[in-house]
Amino acid sequence: MATPLVVSDVAKSFTMHLRDGIRLPVVAGVSFSIRSGECAVLGGPSGAGKSSILKMLYGNYAVDAGQIIVQHEDGLIDLATASPRMVLAVRRLTIGYVSQFLRTVPRVSALDVVAEPLVERGEDPDVARNKARALLAQLNLPEKLWMLPPATFSGGEQQRVNIARGFITEHPILLLDEPTASLDASNRDVVIALIAAKKAAGVALLGIFHDHDVREAVADRVIDVTAFAAGKIAA
Amino acid sequence: MTAQPTDIATYNFAYLDEQTKRMIRRAILKGIAIPGYQVPFASREMPMPYGWGTGGVQVTASIIGPDDVLKVIDQGADDTTNAVSIRAFFKKVANVAVTTETAKATIIQTRHRIPEHPLTSGQVLVYQVPIPEPLRFLEPRETETRKMHALEEYGLMHVKLYEDIARHGRIATTYAYPVKVEGRYVMDPSPTPKFDNPKMHRSPALQLFGAGREKRIYALPPFTDVVSLDFEDHPFEVQTFDQPCALCAAENVYLDEVILDDHGDHMFVCSDTDHCEKRREQGRRGDLAPETMEPTQ
């Protein structure tokens, strides 16, 4: 079984220059790997650094130390030190990300928001839109909303657009940051089914799920983030 | 003291001092060497206001010799104030022969026309130019227009023609119609009607342009290519007139509208008075020509 993501000895802290330069350690010694076709879940209480780890894996947070080795195209890339341009390429082709919140763009319809990652990968726009329609239908987003910009949607509706956007591509690695947070039970089930399909397709998934039922349904194993608490090592 | 009383005793020949004439001749020679290029020169105060042909007069003064025969026209006419004054000026300060006949003149100073009678080798046509810079109205900065000439950036010239077509359905510029000289410099042919533009192309005469207020001289040596700017789908065209000259029945010449009375009656007559008179002397009559030839002034 392939292992497209290997994290070793990663550390992260924030230095607050506006507050006399105090240093807030977040995590240290983060080491784990994800295999293709499995869904690992980051576990631990709020503030343990789950979200920070996910953001480092996506290049959204800088890394203080350690390596994040990603199987990208035919080679291995260390995301911790990769150039911005390489990080963009990895995001386009290798690592997908479903965030908690949708960052909306004025005047772009929900359908195009969902189709965009596919179009960026060179897919024909019509094909991409068809796939987007299928996903939005599966997630029970009312069809009358598809052509509207999602800025005015409810939290749950925006979340479903966001999920569709994250799941539409075939990235071999998918990061999920509480994708079900504001969904009702039936839509949670749809997401569970989508995740199962990704696993079956050999995607390596890493997620944060506060919802116990969803976690039970999708997790192959739980990575306990408290083991990486920065204080432990610093102490 | 027995010196002959003479009108020119108090002036240097042709009014300007010799150093000034040398300076202007150098500018003219440079202009001839670079057809269409505006050569700066140290324009002098002349005994007439700017706008009355100070540039043309300085060029004429610098090239005229005792044997020259001078013709001066203003809008084609030999008998208007400006033409009469300048002719009298040179008669006085250079003691040269003057004429109204195009064919007999060696130097023709003109404001806003080229004579209808074809110019010949050895003749010099001196234009009075108010604004020498064709790009001025679209780009007011002189530093920028000089750079545009230097780098041959003439897209702006077509912007002006584009605007004409967009507003009027055709290129509505009828005078000071921009030309490209020898495939290089874009030049303002002074406010001559575009009717005269084709006459500049490969003319056997030397054409000199003087702008006194703007202190620029430019030139077209004989047989220079002068092409009017246009678009492929809106080619350059000259004005045409529905009727011939009312006095001499000439066709394919440039006509002026003359108001006849307070009721708005009018006629169209040759703008080139010499051309018109010559034809009438030959017995050609237009619809409104008087029965007998009036004596010319």
Added chain:
Amino acid sequence: MSDVPLLRVSALSKFYGSRIGCENVSFDLWPGEVLAVVGESGSGKTTLLNCLSTRLLPSSGTASYRMRDGQFRELYRMSEAERRFLMRTDWGFVHQNPADGLRMTVSAGANVGERLMAVGDRHYGKIRATAVDWLSRVEIDEDRIDDEPRAFSGGMRQRLQIARNLVTGPRLVFMDEPTGGLDVSVQARLLDLLRGLVTDLGLAAIVVTHDLAVARLLSQRMMVMKDGRVVESGLTDRVLDDPRAPYTQLLVSSILQV
């Protein structure tokens, strides 16, 4: 994805006497990439933009640009004629004040058509058809084609300026506060339009802005400048979500939350 940058900038500095305009700026820009340069007034971002676009010569440093024939040319060693040709064909420059980038007394159509005529187009009908097409792409009604930009609103003028710049299919566009001075709703429309055009045309762009929201929406990469120096650079979302330099943290914490 091209592996060769479009623009290579190395140790670029500009001094005004003993005062620093910008100092020791280096970066590569790839085709299709949008780089935001942020910082407050006087941070040197506009000096940098003017040096890069050859409107200003730097005191030291180099910038090479990959021409359409694939050859790199040293910008500051090119003749003025070559630079100006580049400026009106392969490059665009969108000014903050549209009046600086438009001819206010000629029609919208002629504003768009000027670059075409400058490179030798001599067919009125085709020039006009291209102008109509570009006006529609920047959402200006066709029936405004013969109006002068003086009669346009600020947002329309800015869109017209963009059309005027893009009509020759440039590969690199410089933008100086492209949404500055516009109402928020007009800004949003313009940003969305720019974002679409940049994506559709695969443009590379260098956008100078003090507005971090503009930077986030338009750019993939970002450089933060202070006192003429680059204090932080990286992926736009990384710089904004995890600012490391003290000054960047101050900038990011100063954003008003709506």
